[in-house]
Amino acid sequence: MDQDSDYSYEEQGAAVISPPQIKAESPSKEIAEADLSAGYEGHGEPYSEESDYLEEDENSASSAAESQELRSPLKRPLDDTTAIYRPFKRQRSELNFGYLELLNKEIQDAAQRSSFGDQELPTAGAIGLTSWSGPEKLNFFDAVARLGKHDLPGIAAKIGSKSVAEVSHYLHHLQEASELRQQQGIRSILEFAEYPAALEISQQCCHAQEEAADEISLKQEAREELREQNRWGDAWNITPKVAKKLSRDVHGQDANLSNAPQFAQLFHVSKWLELSARMFMNSSVPANNWNSVDEEPPSMWATTFDDFHSLAVSVTRRLVQTTLFMAMSRIRAKNSMGSNVRAMVQLQDAEAAISSLKMASKLNETWINSARRLRLDVYEDPPEIDEEFEEERMSYEEVEQALSGECAAGPRQRAHPDTPFSTQHSVEYEEDASSDDLLSNSSRSPSPTNEEEQQINMEAMEVLEHSVLDIRTDKATKKALKAFIVIDRQKERQAEEIDQYASYKAEVKMWNLLQKKPPMDLPKKHDPGPPRRSNQTMDTFYPSGREWARKLLYYSEWE
Structure with a gap:
């Protein structure tokens, strides 16, 4: 189930x-x-x-x-x-072939560990003495997009054919090209708003997708049930009744164990079902x-029990072999030192085998x-x-x-402990709140423009007061800092508008694919148009420390 x-x-x-x-x-x-x-x-x-x-x-x-x-x-x-x-x-509905095609495409991308879909392969080339094929480059950029540029071992593992040093060299090459563009005054290839963000769809659309997925899963389950019935007969689905019958066949005095499945001879099948129903x-x-x-209680397919049986037998064989090897090594080492040790497996041999196989429970x-x-x-x-x-x-x-x-x-901690710190914190919070109330009561509610200016001034003062760098606090510096803050806030608003429009288009496309109408009209989002570009960023005025990895030195594996 x-x-x-x-x-x-x-x-x-x-x-x-x-x-x-x-x-x-x-x-x-x-x-x-x-x-x-x-x-x-x-x-x-x-x-x-x-x-x-x-x-x-x-x-x-x-x-x-x-x-x-x-x-x-x-x-x-x-x-x-x-x-x-x-x-x-799960509820029955009509099979949606468009959603089925989308599902198969996602399954294929997941199997290939790629999120670029039908994009063309990059051109093969060489970075230094290392040759990079088109698929390797595609896997490289996909890994960087998923893991970030600082997870070098993860990127190398996803590519599979490149070492950590080669991945680091490629990233260093791209970083140098980006810095060269900045030194030449060339605008960035991508604006902040052009980086794709996660798409957001409404809960109603999620429910509609679940209905389409339920129908696909029910049809797939029916096909798998037919396959299981052909393989196991009446015992394909181990329900509590079937489990009890298998238990009686195995433990009966006149039982013919050749007719009982191997997993029923090893496992207490009824206990497995009972544990799932009452615990998990x-x-x-x-x-x-x-x-x-x-309404039906939990059950398990016979193939599942058969897989667990194969896994248990395989793990047991490996553990026994390793335990015997540990025992023989211990006996041989002690006999070489003149001790007369009995040829017997001890508990410490099994513990050493479990530790060497990393099978700690x-x-x-x-x-x-x-x-x-x-x-x-x-x-x-x-x-x-x-x-x-x-x-x-x-x-x-x-x-x-x-x-x-x-x-x-000590004594049991309650959800809201009454400590001096919490009391002091609450008093300070109340004082701040009371002062804020006095300020709000003494002045009119600010207009959006005044509120925006107030937030810009607060952010500028925060940079000037809490910066570890020696920044001058003259009038010209404050004016330049505020200008950079205004540009950054405009970029954030622009990115938010583009993200909302992309989410709106994605949801409309999904409703069309599901061949349904939304329960209520979606709030229309207008196309914000192409993003406005600018070379001015806060990093130009105040380094944010994003390039901290540039100051790290790479050490080879043998160092």
Whole structure:
């Protein structure tokens, strides 16, 4: 079951599973196990230790009564279950071939690790003694656009065929050409507004794209389901019922293991599904809760289990081989020194193998951070069903400290600590606010022109007062500085207008591709025209330190 929607539906009245609560008797003791079974009551099936949490057991009467007694009082009764609106369930719609073509193009660009689309390849050439082909140049500029010019190892890794030194040489060559243009007084090739920014589209357009994507994913899933059925038969989709049947076949006395899949002989398949339903897909956030996605409980395809089985076998073989090698090396080294060591694998050999393969487990971090990931409300002493939440919930830092066995250095920090610093800061803020109120009350509200001039004056004073450079504060210098600030602000406004117009055109194009009309008329943006060019920038008057990398010396790998 997929969760391919990233919307935020906090404003909708979706049914949210009440967050589980954890009770801790003392900070030094382990926190009790969280009750993560919320959400299964609607199916009316009791939980059993054999992981049959959806199918009725043969002893359903006794197990149901027993599970009803163990049931948390905070769960809703079975009689109160109503139809749940699932906002994240994929909806059927018409297949949009234009959107499908766009998707295939994006997939192809992602596979080729290129974002330039159908652009022509640059001309091949040589930079110094290094030859650069057209595809290498294209990958170079794509990597610089994605990673920035300072990530030399990342750029070299993306190109694949060039070293860090060759990448640094190419960047240095481009930097020298740019500085030469500035020295000759030639205008920059690109104005600030011509650098493409990220396009912004409305939330309604995003929803329309999700609808088109849902239809494509449903059709693709149907095709993949047919392929899985042809390969695995009736056991292609491992549901809780199928998992229980496989478990019975494997653990039965007269079982023929040749008929059971290999992954069922190695894994407790029911536990995998149960863990997903009760832990990984049972968040208090609707988007990450399986109840908000589909009425069916989580399941996994047999191919997925088969891939995990192959991975487990491969990793185990590699770990065993490395452990044997470590043991043989240890025994050989000690025997060469005259010691008589038994030919036995010890725990330290396995630990050395795990360390050499960099297979250190992060399982503890996964469980420790589970409360933060699932957005759970955790209390040291959770209230009863009729009590109010008088106690403040624990912070995620406190929960993680308790689960990891770390004791807090002091008393629990509240969300708004009352410290001398915060008090002093609030007093200063109130004084500043009161002085600002007096100024605003003593004068009329400034017009846009006066407000613009005031901001320019404040920025100029900030440069003159806080600059580490020795800048004169005479009248001519202030006038020149203000002129540069005005030019920079004009460039920013021009870039903002061009970006808004580009976003408007992109959204109109997307609505046309989706063959839909927006729910409301889009605010029209007029073409601002070509950008106005200027050689004057703040860097001319006041270096901003953007070229800090020019002062660094390159050290070769052997130095």
